[in-house]
Amino acid sequence: xxxxxxxxxxxxxxxxxxxxxxxxxxxxxxxxxxxxxxxxxxxxxxxxxxxxxxxxxxxxxxxxxxxxxxxxxxxxxxxxxxxxxxxxxxxxxxxxxxxxxxxxxxxxxxxxxxxxxxxxxxxxxxxxxxxxxxxxxxxxxxxxxxxxxxxxxxxxxxxxxxxxxxxxxxxxxxxxxxxxxxxxxxxxxxxxxxxxxxxxxxxxxxxxxxxxxxxxxxxxxxxxxxxxxxxxxxxxxxxxxxxxxxxxxxxxxxxxxxxxxxxxxxxxxxxxxxxxxxxxxxxxxxxxxxxxxxxxxxxxxxxxxxxxxxxxxxxxxxxxxxxxxxxxxxxxxxxxxxxxxxxxxxxxxxxxxxxxxxxxxxxxxxxxxxxxxxxxxxxxxxxxxxxxxxxxxxxxxxxxxxxxxxxxxxxxxxxxx
Numbered sequence: 001x002x003x004x005x006x007x008x009x010x011x012x013x014x015x016x017x018x019x020x021x022x023x024x025x026x027x028x029x030x031x032x033x034x035x036x037x038x039x040x041x042x043x044x045x046x047x048x049x050x051x052x053x054x055x056x057x058x059x060x061x062x063x064x065x066x067x068x069x070x071x072x073x074x075x076x077x078x079x080x081x082x083x084x085x086x087x088x089x090x091x092x093x094x095x096x097x098x099x100x101x102x103x104x105x106x107x108x109x110x111x112x113x114x115x116x117x118x119x120x121x122x123x124x125x126x127x128x129x130x131x132x133x134x135x136x137x138x139x140x141x142x143x144x145x146x147x148x149x150x151x152x153x154x155x156x157x158x159x160x161x162x163x164x165x166x167x168x169x170x171x172x173x174x175x176x177x178x179x180x181x182x183x184x185x186x187x188x189x190x191x192x193x194x195x196x197x198x199x200x201x202x203x204x205x206x207x208x209x210x211x212x213x214x215x216x217x218x219x220x221x222x223x224x225x226x227x228x229x230x231x232x233x234x235x236x237x238x239x240x241x242x243x244x245x246x247x248x249x250x251x252x253x254x255x256x257x258x259x260x261x262x263x264x265x266x267x268x269x270x271x272x273x274x275x276x277x278x279x280x281x282x283x284x285x286x287x288x289x290x291x292x293x294x295x296x297x298x299x300x301x302x303x304x305x306x307x308x309x310x311x312x313x314x315x316x317x318x319x320x321x322x323x324x325x326x327x328x329x330x331x332x333x334x335x336x337x338x339x340x341x342x343x344x345x346x347x348x349x350x351x352x353x354x355x356x357x358x359x360x361x362x363x364x365x366x367x368x369x370x371x372x373x374x375x376x377x378x379x380x381x382x383x384x385x386x387x388x389x390x391x392x393x394x395x396x397x398x399x400x401x402x403x404x405x406x407x408x409x410x411x412x413x414x415x416x417x
Contacts (some may be wrong), residue, residue: 031159052370164263216349229363
């Protein structure tokens with residue numbers, strides 16, 4: 001089946017149309033917001049460290065909040081939880097936009113509000129992702145997971161393409177206001193989803209919330225497939241994803257360019273991710289997905305090395321597209337494995353760990369890169385991270401067959417709970 005046929009089958013369901021339409025709008029606003037805030041901080045401070053700090057404040061709350069949010073998503077109404085958390089993201093963006101528009105914004109206030117937004121996003125992620133098996137039949141779940149990633153990466157292209165010119169012409173606050181409006185739309189359309197009761201709620205409360213959170217952590221850690229693949233993804237994200245979170249310093253210091261070029265680079269990431277995501281979606285099978293998850297990190301490392309080793313912008317754009325492609329292959333593959341291998345009662349908690357990895361690890365990587373960049377420049381710290389990540393890929397290849405046997409074998413629960 002062609003990739004468009006596979007994705008079309010997933011989109012043929014009413015719930016999927018509503019869900020992914022709202023996701024496209026919300027994530028487009030999110031990428032506009034990210035570009036605008038990072039550029040605002042760079043204009044205010046001229047410091048790679050502070051750009052890293054603002055990325056850290058947005059993403060790092062996942063370290064504390066995500067495991068708890070996953071436990072909540074497994075015992076709460078996931079549709080309602082999605083709606084409330086999206087509303088909080090939109091209101092927070094509206095407040096930031098208002099402060100910027102009135103000239104009242106400060107670095108301190110921005111840091112606090114980005115933390116608030118990060119907390120809300122940490123609750124939204126497991127709730128939304130846990131709903132996915134209830135949106136489409138099980139046979140279409142791999143395509144729906146791929147479509148979820150593709151939607152994110154289409155937004156990653158469209159958002160910066162809109163934000164760059166908007167920031168250049170009208171300033172930062174209109175781009176942030178667009179994010180607030182987008183999340184308002186996503187919030188009001190979420191109640192239209194028709195999800196079976198069994199998929200709306202993982203299970204009735206059986207223990208304390210903290211106890212259920214610990215159960216989820218133990219389940220993932222003891223699972224012979226989920227534990228290793230999530231650990232692999234976490235280290236890879238820490239070492240490699242920080243580059244994409246602090247692009248403004250790379251744009252100005254490595255390439256000597258401004259906001260329009262920042263938008264072009266971010267769009268290149270999205271285009272690469274879109275193309276590779278279509279290729280992954282066209283597979284339509286689980287076999288071989290673990291190998292893609294590991295090799296995707298290897299490709300991401302090599303593309304990142306090329307990105308920081310040059311000051312020629314066209315080559316930087318090509319490397320950015322390859323980084324987006326490799327990251328998309330890895331991300332879709334890991335999320336598909338997590339969705340397929342998790343016990344349904346544990347799905348929210350497992351996916352909250354994936355959310356923690358995709359949010360907190362890049363945030364910490366961005367903070368470390370930003371701090372190192374102030375003392376050593378951005379190139380050498382990034383190349384050191386690339387070298388370390390290749391060692392992680394070697395570890396993943398050594399464990400590949402054991403992970404694949406568990407994750408792709410169709411068993412739902414391999415832990416020793």
